[in-house]
Amino acid sequence: MTARAFTITLLPSKRVFASTGETSILEAAALAGLRLSSSCRNGTCRACLCRLRDGDVRYRIEWPGLSAEEKADGWILPCVAIPLADVKIEADFEEIPPPADTKPGRGRGF
Template sequence: MTHEITLEWSGDREETFTAEPDETVLEAAARAGIRLPYDCRTGTCAECVGRIIDGRIEHRRAPRALDAEDRAENYALLCIATAREDCRIRVGSRVKTGLGGSPWG
């Protein structure tokens, strides 16, 4: 079952696309022609961070670049996040700025 993903940027920009059950949000966005920042694609760098506003995701593996507090505040790493229902996700540089310090010190 596909899920609808809506990405929100500051300045009222929104993009909506569908994600297949086995696709990460990053992969689905790329398939839809939407460019998002990323680097490692393994959940260790936080370059692809987003904040889940509505909906539910699951990470394919433990998101090493997020600590427990970040996860409790609904941050997600879009390179390893798969949608489990329709989602609204805030993205962009302001989201990354709001993220706590790196768990790597």
């Protein structure tokens, strides 16, 4: 099966980034320079819990840390959710700052 690219839109900001359909929403956000809330990254702590407003996802694990009612209400865990289509989620984010200049001899008095 060939991976397909999907668009992920963060609401309410309308910030958009791409996913290969092979990475979790959390990983795709990081690759786009965005940090979503997270902690465990394995679907148990619920720190990344957010609401799916449009689209569909599958999970890397058999049963993520969501109740059947939460799933029915549209709650997802982006750390283990992989998009199956373009998705829109309600989630806050931060920009990941670019790495500092790490060339040898810079800023170290050499």
